[in-house]
Amino acid sequence: MKKVRIGVIGAGLRGGLSLYWHKPEGESEIVALADISEERQQKYQEKIGTPIFLTKDYKDLLVRDDIDAIAVLSPDYLHEEHVIAALEAGKHVYSEKPLAITVEGCDRIIDAWEKSGKHLMVGFNMRYMSMYQTMKGLIDSGAIGDLKAVWVRHFVGFGGYFYYHDWHALRKNTTSLLLQKGSHDLDVIHWITGRYTTKVSAFGGLDYFGGDMPNDLTCPECSLKNECPEYVPHTFTECAFRKEVDVEDNNMLIMELEGGVKASYLQCHFTPDYERNYTFIGTKGRIENDDVNDKVYLKTRKTGTWNEYSDVTYDMKPEDGTHGGSDPKIAQDFIELILRGKQPLTTPFAGRMSVAVGCAATESIRSGGVPITISQQSSFIKN
Known part of the structure; x- marks a missing residue:
């Protein structure tokens, strides 16, 4: 194979990522799109610039011989169905995170992947951001000694716009936003530390969004x-204070990772700012990021060596491409995986484990904060 011909399922929120694969004179090309909206189909066709096959039914893509790979960019609750169907049809698959909205769903996907002999890649683009690669490199180098603690705070300043004006606000579609929004952060904690979570206790609530407004009310129609403060005039317009909203808008997790490392993760969707703040503490110092100003700080403690005499600030260099330059990198890694067998920075099992933590934490929240043990063993019983 010299070129990967890709069919895309979903031209919505993450549809823009697929544009990085459209290189008709290169090693990848978008040849088809499945989306239930004709309007989105036409807008996507205009962006692509060259004629592609358009359909409302994703199954039409699976039977085409001119499609080698499927990019699953559909809503979370459809990932399991779409990924498994594509693998069973003999297609390589790129799946946006979360891999599924249940651990059992992830296990069914992994089982289908192992049986298919095809490649499966999960869209954890934060692993491709220079800031988090810098933090991982520093920790792996021993700059802060033996890692002992992790603190992560995620201020989701656009939480209402992103998640409470559409399908994300319902448990049946997401389980919780610890899978949708939190899966990135939970994965980065696992990736940078090199350890998976074994136990979690969590608290959270729906303390701002939701309420008693009609479920069919939209912002443009509202008196x-x-x-x-949550009015939006276009794109996602369902009322953020409608009765059916039942997904927590703030969450606080305490986790124990393999090797006894302790971690905390805090997420809030009604803060005025947007920021991810990561702190890793070791026996020789700590590192902390500032993603607003694109910096990583290395601070050292008294060690009796030259290291204690200075702290270091790392300035991130500007990169081209969306999501801090990570989207073109992760898109290219999918092509490298298919054409040359180069392993990407992420794995399907990592996708499964971020979902496992999100689901366990959600169970803990809805059970009064009880500790939940997280297993790495598949919950899927094979025949």
Whole structure:
């Protein structure tokens, strides 16, 4: 194979990622799109620039011989169905995170992948961001000694716009936002530390969004739109304070990782700012990021060596491409995986484990904070 011909399922929120694969004179090309919206189909066709096959039914892509790989960019609750169907049809698959919205769903996907003989890649693009690669490199180098603790705070300043005006706000579609939004952070904790979570206790609540507004109310139709702080005029317009909203808008997790490393993760969707703050503490110092100003700080403690005499600030260099330059990198790694067998920075099992933590933490929250043990063993019983 000299070129990977890709069919895309879903031209919505993450549809833009697929544009990095469209290189008709190169090693990858978008040849088809499945999306239930004709309007999104036409807008996507205009962006691509060259004629592609368009359909509302994703199954039409699976029977085509001119498609080698499927990019699953559909809503979370459809990932399991779409990924398994594509693998069983003999296609390589790129799946946006989360891999599924249940651990059992992830296990069924991994089972289908192992049987298919095809490649499966999960879209953890934060592993491709220079900031987090820098932090991982410093920790792996021993710059802070033996890692002991991790603190992560995620201020989701656009939480209402991103997650409470559409399907994300319902448990049946997401399980919780610890899978949708939190899966990135939980994965980065696992990746940078090199350890998976074994136990979690969590608290959270729906303390701002939701309420008693009608489920069919949209922002443009609302009489309160001129005074509502969550008013949005376009794209996602379902009322963020509608009755059916049942997904927590703030979460606090305490985790124990393999080897006894302790970690905490805090997420809030009604803060005024947008920021991810990571701190890793070891026996010789700590590192902390500032993603607003694109910096990583290395601070050292008294060690009796030259290291204690200075702290170091790392300035991230600007990179081209969306999501801090990570999207073109992760898109290229999918092509490298298929054409040359180069292993990407992420794995399907890592996708499974971030979902496992999100699901366990959600169970803990909805059970009053009880500790939940997380197993790495498949919950899928093979025949």
